Amino acid sequence: SRPVMRALGCLDRALEKVMTLFGNVKKQIDQKYRLPKFAKVILSGVKSEMLASISFVEAHLELQNKELNEEKGIWNERxxxxxxLYKKLNSYGYKNRKDYFDSAEDDPDLELIDIIGDINRAAITPEAQEDYSNTLNTYYEEIRASEKVLSALKKMSPIVSSLRASSIEDIEKAFSENECSYLLNMPNIISFERILNDHYG
Incomplete structure (x- = not known):
C-alpha cells in the first residue's frame, strides 16, 4: 500500500542519514585513534607480502635462467x-658452398648439392643472429632486474621484521633509508591497498 511504501521510503532516508553520520564519526575516530592500528595492519601485511614475494621472485628467477639456458641450447644445437654439414662438405674436399660451385667436379648423384641445400636451409642469417642477441639481452635485463628486487627484499625482510611503526610514514621511511623505496611502487610485490582490503574485507 502507499502508506507502507512512504514509510519505507522515510526509513530508507533516515538510515542513509544515520550511515552518513556514522561514517563521519568513524572517520574522525580513525584519524585520531586508529592510524597506529592501520600502521600495524599494514606492517604485518608488508611482512607477509615480502615473504611471499621472496619465494615468488626466486621461483621466477629460476624459470628465467632455465628459459635462458634453453634458448642457448637451441642456438648451440643449430x-x-x-x-x-660443413664438415660433411669438407670431407669431399670443398671448403664452402662457393668452392663447390666454382669447381667443375661432377656430382652425378647430387649428393653434394643435397648437402648444400641442407646448409642453405640451416644457415644462420644476420637477422636470426640479431634476434638471438636481442632475446639474450632481454633475458639478461630481466634477470638483473629480478636479482635486484630479490636482493632488496632479502635486505629489507629482517629490517621490517624488527620494525616498530606507529604510522605508515614510519614504514615508508624504513624503506627510504635503505634505498628500497621502489619496492613500495611495485604493486605485484607490495601493495598497501591490497593489504588493507585483505584485512578489512
Missing part, C-alpha cells in the same frame, strides 16, 4: 647442425 650451430652444431650447420657445423656438421
Amino acid at each position: 650451430l652444431a647442425r650447420v657445423d656438421a
Whole structure:
C-alpha cells in the first residue's frame, strides 16, 4: 500500500542519514585513534607480502635462467647442425658452398648439392643472429632486474621484521633509508591497498 511504501521510503532516508553520520564519526575516530592500528595492519601485511614475494621472485628467477639456458641450447644445437654439414662438405674436399660451385667436379648423384641445400636451409642469417642477441639481452635485463628486487627484499625482510611503526610514514621511511623505496611502487610485490582490503574485507 502507499502508506507502507512512504514509510519505507522515510526509513530508507533516515538510515542513509544515520550511515552518513556514522561514517563521519568513524572517520574522525580513525584519524585520531586508529592510524597506529592501520600502521600495524599494514606492517604485518608488508611482512607477509615480502615473504611471499621472496619465494615468488626466486621461483621466477629460476624459470628465467632455465628459459635462458634453453634458448642457448637451441642456438648451440643449430650451430652444431650447420657445423656438421660443413664438415660433411669438407670431407669431399670443398671448403664452402662457393668452392663447390666454382669447381667443375661432377656430382652425378647430387649428393653434394643435397648437402648444400641442407646448409642453405640451416644457415644462420644476420637477422636470426640479431634476434638471438636481442632475446639474450632481454633475458639478461630481466634477470638483473629480478636479482635486484630479490636482493632488496632479502635486505629489507629482517629490517621490517624488527620494525616498530606507529604510522605508515614510519614504514615508508624504513624503506627510504635503505634505498628500497621502489619496492613500495611495485604493486605485484607490495601493495598497501591490497593489504588493507585483505584485512578489512
